[in-house]
Amino acid sequence: MKAAIELVDVSRLYVVGDTVVRALDRVSLSIEEHSFTAIMGPSGSGKSTLMSLIGCLDVPTEGRILIDGEDTSGMDEEELAYIRNRKIGFVFQHFSLLPKLNALDNAALPLLYAGVGQRERRERAADMLERVGLKDRMRHRPSELSGGQKQRVAIARALVNDPSILLADEPTGALDSVTGHEVMELFHRLNEEGHTIVFVTHDRSLAEECGRIVPIRDGRIDDAT
Numbered sequence: 053m054k055a056a057i058e059l060v061d062v063s064r065l066y067v068v069g070d071t072v073v074r075a076l077d078r079v080s081l082s083i084e085e086h087s088f089t090a091i092m093g094p095s096g097s098g099k100s101t102l103m104s105l106i107g108c109l110d111v112p113t114e115g116r117i118l119i120d121g122e123d124t125s126g127m128d129e130e131e132l133a134y135i136r137n138r139k140i141g142f143v144f145q146h147f148s149l150l151p152k153l154n155a156l157d158n159a160a161l162p163l164l165y166a167g168v169g170q171r172e173r174r175e176r177a178a179d180m181l182e183r184v185g186l187k188d189r190m191r192h193r194p195s196e197l198s199g200g201q202k203q204r205v206a207i208a209r210a211l212v213n214d215p216s217i218l219l220a221d222e223p224t225g226a227l228d229s230v231t232g233h234e235v236m237e238l239f240h241r242l243n244e245e246g247h248t249i250v251f252v253t254h255d256r257s258l259a260e261e262c263g264r265i266v267p268i269r270d271g272r273i274d275d276a277t
């Protein structure tokens with residue numbers, strides 16, 4: 053199987069005053085194309101740091117990260133932005149929607165950045181919102197949506213550029229358990245449609261629904277199979 057994501061001896065150090073925090077410590081990890089992986093570990097173990105690195109929102113202090121076989125080390129900001137926009141969709145715990153825009157315009161935002169014209173933006177965002185079950189909420193602003201619906205808008209936005217990889221950092225963390233399970237069902241469907249999915253959770257029952265659980269502790273991955 054081809055690796056969608058590969059980390060080779062990746063470390064991320066943060067320097068705060070005269071302390072050095074080794075948020076990730078020589079992590080090696082290979083994630084197969086079309087797989088569904090849960091990253092699980094206690095608070096402060098390095099999960100968000102790992103996700104930011106995989107998502108090319110941050111760069112490692114040491115080591116290499118390959119996306120779709122392409123080595124991202126040494127890429128400049130423009131090249132990293134290209135990978136981010138084309139290959140990776142990112143979903144956060146607190147949705148990060150723009151409050152003044154309705155669901156349609158929020159979902160269309162990455163297309164605006166990609167220079168797509170308004171008509172096509174609206175069509176593609178509408179298709180994506182329909183895929184996540186929000187056909188009848190396109191004109192609602194975030195404040196007029198439930199938590200689960202907001203997360204669906206965020207998922208539509210993450211996928212509107214049709215990236216192969218979907219990363220989600222505690223996507224169910226701000227949702228009640230029923231809504232959390234609904235979001236998981238959506239991830240399962242997107243995975244069946246071919247997306248590679250990596251998500252972070254504290255919830256063992258959600259993690260156990262996935263093909264693979266990667267445990268992380270103190271910046272290290274115990275099981276890097």
Ligand SMILES: Nc1ncnc2c1ncn2[C@@H]1O[C@H](COP(=O)(O)OP(=O)(O)O)[C@@H](O)[C@H]1O
Nearest residue numbers: 066068073075094095096097098099100101102
């Ligand atoms: N920007 C930063 N500056 C300094 N230390 C950070 C920064 N981000 C994270 N850390 C530290 O790195 C470690 C891992 O953090 P994080 O990846 O956010 O963990 P998790 O998402 O598992 O809770 C923690 O000890 C945290 O305090």
Ligand SMILES: [Mg+2]
Nearest residue numbers: 099100101221
């Ligand atoms: Mg975190």
